[in-house]
Amino acid sequence: MSLTATSSLAAQIDARLSAPGAMDAARFASFLEGQRRLGLTHGGRALCRHLSPYLIAEQDYAAVARAAERIAAALERVARRALVDAALAEELGLSADERALAALDPGEGPFLTVGRLDMLVTEGGFSFIEYNADSPAGITDQLLIEETLMALPHLAPLRGGPGVRTPAPHRALLRALREGYAAWGGREARPTIAIVDWKAADTSAEFKVLSDLFSAEGHRTLILDPDELELDGGRLSAGGARIDLVYRRVITQELVGRRGLDHPLVRAYRDRAAYVANSFRTKPLNKKAAFAVLSAPEFADLFSPEQRAAIAEHIPWTRRVRAGRTSWRGRDVDLLELIAAEQESFVLKPNDDYGGKGVLLGWQTPPDAWREAVRDAEAQRAIVQERSRARTARMPTFRDGRVVEEVYFDLCPFVFAGRMEGAMVRLSASAVSNVSAGGGVTGLLIVDDARMKREDIRHV
Numbered sequence: 001m002s003l004t005a006t007s008s009l010a011a012q013i014d015a016r017l018s019a020p021g022a023m024d025a026a027r028f029a030s031f032l033e034g035q036r037r038l039g040l041t042h043g044g045r046a047l048c049r050h051l052s053p054y055l056i057a058e059q060d061y062a063a064v065a066r067a068a069e070r071i072a073a074a075l076e077r078v079a080r081r082a083l084v085d086a087a088l089a090e091e092l093g094l095s096a097d098e099r100a101l102a103a104l105d106p107g108e109g110p111f112l113t114v115g116r117l118d119m120l121v122t123e124g125g126f127s128f129i130e131y132n133a134d135s136p137a138g139i140t141d142q143l144l145i146e147e148t149l150m151a152l153p154h155l156a157p158l159r160g161g162p163g164v165r166t167p168a169p170h171r172a173l174l175r176a177l178r179e180g181y182a183a184w185g186g187r188e189a190r191p192t193i194a195i196v197d198w199k200a201a202d203t204s205a206e207f208k209v210l211s212d213l214f215s216a217e218g219h220r221t222l223i224l225d226p227d228e229l230e231l232d233g234g235r236l237s238a239g240g241a242r243i244d245l246v247y248r249r250v251i252t253q254e255l256v257g258r259r260g261l262d263h264p265l266v267r268a269y270r271d272r273a274a275y276v277a278n279s280f281r282t283k284p285l286n287k288k289a290a291f292a293v294l295s296a297p298e299f300a301d302l303f304s305p306e307q308r309a310a311i312a313e314h315i316p317w318t319r320r321v322r323a324g325r326t327s328w329r330g331r332d333v334d335l336l337e338l339i340a341a342e343q344e345s346f347v348l349k350p351n352d353d354y355g356g357k358g359v360l361l362g363w364q365t366p367p368d369a370w371r372e373a374v375r376d377a378e379a380q381r382a383i384v385q386e387r388s389r390a391r392t393a394r395m396p397t398f399r400d401g402r403v404v405e406e407v408y409f410d411l412c413p414f415v416f417a418g419r420m421e422g423a424m425v426r427l428s429a430s431a432v433s434n435v436s437a438g439g440g441v442t443g444l445l446i447v448d449d450a451r452m453k454r455e456d457i458r459h460v
Contacts, residue, residue, distance in 0.1 A: 006055035016154035039205020053443035113277035133285035138424035145443035167422030191244030321377035
């Protein structure tokens, strides 16, 4: 990915931020407090502490979109095949309850309504390393960042200016929900939407933003705990209010683990009493072993030529950890011996967790701890993935004055019913940049360099 198309704008942003009076302690504190009021927080901390959006050239954004859509489609092929192929379901590590859920036919509609790929920008390219297809968060971050970061004096002139634009994943979400509901057979012009997750989850601020957006478009919107749902007479409801469409944010394994397969949401999904997105058929996509299926040559026939090309270019070498031989960099190798001997080349990940939990970076893990993790990995159905050497970014922030930090960053594209719109941009001092692991976020600004030059951006 090229940086040249964004360098002139980045230099102008930096110059404006460095000007006397552009940023001081009071303005920075007000910037953070504005995020807290809007709910751009995690665990009470403001999520955006850097003073520039991530800039991406229009042509690079289009290249990411093409690749993300092809990888998402390839992963969907894996999930669909796992519905009818017990060996593949076993390869993915699906539990008996997950297979039972996947076997339920939800009716028509997209296989996956919303997913989020985690992507690292590398020297000369980019790699997709994970897929959140169960309950992806961060869809409202761009909107809230625009209301706070982009309102600062050094950035405000860019809003609506020539040659720059911001994506709108929140609008793509509502469009995908509506289209899925209609394809499923829903008849209400403005269906009542329930956003469902545990009350104790740290997601209430995001849900309030989405509720306001959905309500403004004419949808009665309820934010509900799964325990508030009732199914009676073929109708899903809460407190007497009928629900047509469920935007499911409760994580499948937590819902089934705590409440079982007889929960009203599962029964409503099974009986088609309400449209549920994401469906319970998307769990195979969320297994990290799905990337091993993409990567391993024995599964290549599952995919189209375009998908195979995208996999070859953008999916790092990935395998399930188990005794036996495999290919690596053109060599036939013993997998366990390889992982132990080439520790600095690999990442170990649990098959079914989120938020960076349980991830071990070989180059940062003590050798004894690494060897122990490799010994336990097969029983735990872990996967091993070759290290993608991510680029870092220099991002300005404020500490007794403007300072520039070298940070790791992820660009995490959202895919709505097969179409990419926007991305979550995560920043961190650590190579594991999940928000739940202490990372932060910033906005995404798409730059059409040719148009900016035509319009002359010296006034910015």
